[in-house]
Amino acid sequence: MKIENPNPIQWRFAERAEQLQSSFIREILKITQRPEIISFAGGLPSPATFPVEEMKTAFDKVLSNNGKVALQYGPTDGYLPLRQWIADSLSSTGSTIAPEQVLMTSGSQQALDLLGKVLIDEGSKVLVETPSYLGALQAFSVYRPEFVSVDTDDEGLVPSSVNPVAEGARLLYALPNFQNPTGRSLSVARRVELVETCARHGLPLIEDDPYGALSYSGEPYPKMINMNPDGVIYMGSFSKVLTPGIRLGYVVAPMPLVRRLELAKQAADLHTSQLTQMVVHEVIKDGFLDRHIPSIRSLYGNQCQAMLSALEEHFPAGVTWTKPEGGMFIWVTLPKHIDAMQLLDEAIANKVAFVPGAPFYANTPDTHTLRLSFVTVPPERIREGIAILGKLIAAKM
Amino acid sequence: MKIENPNPIQWRFAERAEQLQSSFIREILKITQRPEIISFAGGLPSPATFPVEEMKTAFDKVLSNNGKVALQYGPTDGYLPLRQWIADSLSSTGSTIAPEQVLMTSGSQQALDLLGKVLIDEGSKVLVETPSYLGALQAFSVYRPEFVSVDTDDEGLVPSSVNPVAEGARLLYALPNFQNPTGRSLSVARRVELVETCARHGLPLIEDDPYGALSYSGEPYPKMINMNPDGVIYMGSFSKVLTPGIRLGYVVAPMPLVRRLELAKQAADLHTSQLTQMVVHEVIKDGFLDRHIPSIRSLYGNQCQAMLSALEEHFPAGVTWTKPEGGMFIWVTLPKHIDAMQLLDEAIANKVAFVPGAPFYANTPDTHTLRLSFVTVPPERIREGIAILGKLIAAKM
Numbered sequence: 184m185k186i187e188n189p190n191p192i193q194w195r196f197a198e199r200a201e202q203l204q205s206s207f208i209r210e211i212l213k214i215t216q217r218p219e220i221i222s223f224a225g226g227l228p229s230p231a232t233f234p235v236e237e238m239k240t241a242f243d244k245v246l247s248n249n250g251k252v253a254l255q256y257g258p259t260d261g262y263l264p265l266r267q268w269i270a271d272s273l274s275s276t277g278s279t280i281a282p283e284q285v286l287m288t289s290g291s292q293q294a295l296d297l298l299g300k301v302l303i304d305e306g307s308k309v310l311v312e313t314p315s316y317l318g319a320l321q322a323f324s325v326y327r328p329e330f331v332s333v334d335t336d337d338e339g340l341v342p343s344s345v346n347p348v349a350e351g352a353r354l355l356y357a358l359p360n361f362q363n364p365t366g367r368s369l370s371v372a373r374r375v376e377l378v379e380t381c382a383r384h385g386l387p388l389i390e391d392d393p394y395g396a397l398s399y400s401g402e403p404y405p406k407m408i409n410m411n412p413d414g415v416i417y418m419g420s421f422s423k424v425l426t427p428g429i430r431l432g433y434v435v436a437p438m439p440l441v442r443r444l445e446l447a448k449q450a451a452d453l454h455t456s457q458l459t460q461m462v463v464h465e466v467i468k469d470g471f472l473d474r475h476i477p478s479i480r481s482l483y484g485n486q487c488q489a490m491l492s493a494l495e496e497h498f499p500a501g502v503t504w505t506k507p508e509g510g511m512f513i514w515v516t517l518p519k520h521i522d523a524m525q526l527l528d529e530a531i532a533n534k535v536a537f538v539p540g541a542p543f544y545a546n547t548p549d550t551h552t553l554r555l556s557f558v559t560v561p562p563e564r565i566r567e568g569i570a571i572l573g574k575l576i577a578a579k580m
Numbered sequence: 581m582k583i584e585n586p587n588p589i590q591w592r593f594a595e596r597a598e599q600l601q602s603s604f605i606r607e608i609l610k611i612t613q614r615p616e617i618i619s620f621a622g623g624l625p626s627p628a629t630f631p632v633e634e635m636k637t638a639f640d641k642v643l644s645n646n647g648k649v650a651l652q653y654g655p656t657d658g659y660l661p662l663r664q665w666i667a668d669s670l671s672s673t674g675s676t677i678a679p680e681q682v683l684m685t686s687g688s689q690q691a692l693d694l695l696g697k698v699l700i701d702e703g704s705k706v707l708v709e710t711p712s713y714l715g716a717l718q719a720f721s722v723y724r725p726e727f728v729s730v731d732t733d734d735e736g737l738v739p740s741s742v743n744p745v746a747e748g749a750r751l752l753y754a755l756p757n758f759q760n761p762t763g764r765s766l767s768v769a770r771r772v773e774l775v776e777t778c779a780r781h782g783l784p785l786i787e788d789d790p791y792g793a794l795s796y797s798g799e800p801y802p803k804m805i806n807m808n809p810d811g812v813i814y815m816g817s818f819s820k821v822l823t824p825g826i827r828l829g830y831v832v833a834p835m836p837l838v839r840r841l842e843l844a845k846q847a848a849d850l851h852t853s854q855l856t857q858m859v860v861h862e863v864i865k866d867g868f869l870d871r872h873i874p875s876i877r878s879l880y881g882n883q884c885q886a887m888l889s890a891l892e893e894h895f896p897a898g899v900t901w902t903k904p905e906g907g908m909f910i911w912v913t914l915p916k917h918i919d920a921m922q923l924l925d926e927a928i929a930n931k932v933a934f935v936p937g938a939p940f941y942a943n944t945p946d947t948h949t950l951r952l953s954f955v956t957v958p959p960e961r962i963r964e965g966i967a968i969l970g971k972l973i974a975a976k977m
Binding site: 186189190191193194195196197199200203204205206209215227228230233236238239241246247250251252253254255256257259270277278288289290292293296300301302303304307318321323324325326344350352375378379382383384385386387405409410411413414422426427428429430437439440443446449450451452453454455456457458459474555 | 581582586587588589590591592593594595596597600601602603606624627630632635636638639640643644647648649650652653654656674675685686687689690693697698699700701705715718719722723736750756772775776779780781782783784802806807808810811819823824825826834836837840843844845847848849850851852853854855856859919
């Protein structure tokens with residue numbers, strides 16, 4: 184019973200929808216998923232680390248013992264025992280985090296979206312690192328802020344460069360541990376300085392921490408939220424320490440903000456799967472992560488070392504790169520005359536892929552940078568791929 | 581290592597965050613979850629209908645056969661076999677829906693949020709039914725539209741009342757089958773007229789259909805998307821036919837719109853759990869819903885009948901109510917001098933709860949209306965609760 188000759192719709196989208204663009208990385212991933220390609224482009228954790236058996240057992244247990252509750256609608260803020268677990272794991276001497284401050288989200292990407300929704304008006308000043316995490320730039324862009332890029336160096340974000348731009352800014356977004364894309368970490372002295380600087384300006388500081396547990400030495404950096412629980416918004420995720428496919432993250436914020444975020448979440452998707460939250464709590468409640476995470480650290484640490492050795496061996500002088508102490512990424516800086524996007528075309532023709540650095544910049548991009556991930560590639564393939572890249576670069580020197 | 585005497589943050593929220601308010605229903609639910617209360621306030625499906633065993637078997641099977649894929653990041657648009665299943669189930673003679681038009685969402689609430697994000701600017705005209713689904717009003721409100729309430733009567737939305745307000749509107753949002761909150765359905769003749777009216781104006785028509793499968797007779801209404809696939813946006817959900825706790829819904833839209841929605845979803849939460857999508861596909865792919873849904877229809881139909889009989893018996897003359905042919909709700913209209921909010925206070929004191937109708941109106945609320953849900957209350961308790969409500973109302977006549 185189709186109607187006849189309907190007028191075609193002249194779609195009129197919201198202004199913010201004009202800002203939307205597909206993640207360049209997700210586009211590259213489509214090309215590079217072919218098995219013959221040695222891909223350093225991924226941002227995905229290694230599936231070898233997924234605790235499939237533990238998840239299976241936990242789904243069975245939760246559904247057997249508590250199926251009707253797990254499958255029903257749940258509270259917007261999340262499953263309380265899991266929020267309590269998160270609050271306990273974040274609390275440190277002298278700094279107690281309450282479960283009421285924890286809002287469960289559908290992956291930490293949703294926390295970024297909710298923070299943008301609640302804190303950013305069109306034209307609001309938003310401070311980000313140079314370069315910054317692409318997913319955050321995408322999430323915030325929807326709300327049409329004015330991004331201000333804050334300087335960084337080998338020790339991460341430079342706190343003194345926040346001072347001149349802090350006035351009137353709505354937030355500062357930082358990823359202090361083994362940053363995506365650079366692999367850099369903010370030094371301890373700088374953490375204190377940064378938290379003090381933000382507190383002086385009354386500037387909300389977002390501490391995004393998906394990789395903090397993946398320190399190869401096992402020694403974690405101190406968390407900024409514990410330095411000023413009333414001024415720091417902490418974001419965490421189970422994607423890199425358990426599995427990403429379940430989409431489970433969280434944001435921990437001062438009470439006035441977390442209540443707004445909860446209301447925004449209610450309007451956005453009511454709540455995150457109760458079943459998933461109960462299962463994750465079942466898996467982790469008795470110390471599983473303490474046994475599991477060291478195996479991830481060791482896998483990633485070995486592959487990082489393999490890539491660093493290969494870079495040393497195969498990349499010509501004039502190219503520099505970061506030496507991460509954890510996480511999933513190495514950041515390469517080419518000589519200024521080599522464009523990473525052009526290099527990518529040649530690399531793909533030679534069956535190697537990476538992500539050019541330009542999309543990670545909120546303002547002026549450095550076109551001679553690139554990101555390499557080592558976590559899903561075995562060491563011998565890492566050496567092979569880096570040798571090919573090294574030759575391509577050397578031919579341009 | 582807390583810093584000393586930080587300045588407190590003077591929170592400055594985005595203007596849209598001022599629109600945020602908690603769902604009145606979710607607030608009422610907190611009060612009415614006490615077991616001694618006979619609650620007709622819920623909007624939750626009956627947990628008696630959740631296929632716990634089937635879900636458990638499917639989780640086990642998917643994790644055993646395909647765990648590493650199910651637990652990894654997945655595509656933003658969703659799990660293709662499930663999108664194909666949805667496209668096939670929606671296609672009808674002469675109207676083929678392509679899987680590319682299907683975007684999987686984290687519950688259909690997320691589809692509402694994404695539609696608001698992509699289609700609504702501040703001040704955009706948005707047409708809604710009188711009354712309308714509260715979750716939609718909440719989701720759209722974030723984007724600060726100007727709501728225009730379109731007339732309804734016992735046959736649902738009145739298409740002729742769309743004409744005078746269609747010009748320049750961004751969308752018309754309708755819930756044509758067993759509407760939440762009224763339980764009313766749009767007559768077949770009106771569906772054709774509504775689709776034609778919207779097509780004439782080039783006005784996108786959202787057909788939200790969470791309850792369509794819950795027709796007590798088993799006879800479905802024709803879907804408006806099949807009358808004009810280029811002009812109708814269809815929203816569906818597994819919450820009412822399978823389980824809500826897994827948060828799985830979908831939106832089916834013309835290609836120019838669905839690509840924008842996909843980009844908005846990428847920025848909002850990357851993608852919906854791959855594991856959950858694979859499990860739901862595993863449960864439903866061989867016709868499970870055809871066997872399962874009749875048992876939900878029968879349960880809800882019986883309880884609806886019990887409530888209608890009790891209303892007939894206990895409610896005084898001067899009170900009217902809808903007679904739903906499916907879904908989960910009955911809508912009651914009191915005499916104009918009785919305020920439903922006041923009645924709720926008395927009802928709760930007498931251990932019965934319902935939802936006052938006012939929050940369901942985008943513009944001027946009818947304060948002498950209320951919504952009753954019968955799906956989670958057994959027939960004898962329905963009779964008991966309605967008798968109590970009837971007495972309270974009679975005392976006010």
